[in-house]
Amino acid sequence: MSSAYLLVSHGSRDPRPEIALQQLIELIDEKQQGYASGKKLVGLAYLETRPEPLHVQIKEFAHSAVVAGCDSLKIMPLFLLPGVHVMQEIPEEIALAQQAVAEDINLELLPYIGSNPGLTQLLSQQLADITTEVWILIAHGSRRPGFQQPVENIAANIGAIAAYWSVPPSLETQVEQLVAAGQEKIAILPYFLFAGGITDAIAQLIETLKLKFPAVTFQLAQPLGASAELADMIWDLMNE
Structure with a gap:
């Protein structure tokens, strides 16, 4: 069988x-x-x-x-x-x-x-073709207690900082802090399996951030796909 x-x-x-x-x-x-x-x-x-x-x-x-x-x-x-x-x-x-x-x-x-350890390697491949000073990993987020820890762990494993779409800290907040610290090249990796409405909204937000911080170079990686x-x-x- x-x-x-x-x-x-x-x-x-x-x-x-x-x-x-x-x-x-x-x-x-x-x-x-x-x-x-x-x-x-x-x-x-x-x-x-x-x-x-x-x-x-x-x-x-x-x-x-x-x-x-x-x-x-x-x-x-x-x-x-x-x-x-x-x-x-x-x-x-x-x-x-x-x-x-x-x-x-x-x-x-x-x-x-x-939860599979191999996912970290897949995410690392998403980063390989982009040169930047700092990465932000943006996940959907949840109000469920303890939800941040897996995202924080994954972000640490790939050398990124975490942001969330639906709960703090937001992408805009993390970008503002990085810019205040002197970062001029910021890349964003959506922690989503496939492209969809939220990844579209993230892309639109990045266009707004480009206008807000014209001296900063922003790059957006693709979701896993x-x-x-x-x-x-x-x-x-x-x-x-």
Whole structure:
């Protein structure tokens, strides 16, 4: 018997993350070509933006996995931080799905993608082509207690300082402090999997900061995206 895999995304009304996810699945499928143990069944599910709740999506994919001869379904949250979605909502939905499928197949929650040490290397690659004096890593942010620590750790690992989109310290605040300290070259790395509405808003804010601080050179790196490197990391997790 074998395992099937379900990648769980938040979901977005912006079409770009959906396109990127489909590209990611294609990259994973390409890695499976010629795999000695046969092709793994890999699917996508969404916490939001779908008519069916997540537990129904999981149940339906689990039935497909059983038909394909799988005895376990491993569920990987495509989230970068351990917020409410990862720590509460997804486990609750998996528990509901497990009740529905009973003993037909075992459902297993894997660690969220942002907890993998290999992510630091991927982020470092985003920095490689940009020369600057200082980096700011900007994440979405959360009001959940302790949410900052993973972001602060990642920022420290790549030699950056942290900022947040929805909670302090904001990108503008961090830029103001850096400029006051004499920094003239500032680069920003969005800590997001894919481009979307927030990364667009970050880009717009940077244009405003360029006008506010004309003597400073600002550069904006891209979010991780559906890269071969991200597909490699997911593939490695699937084969541990």
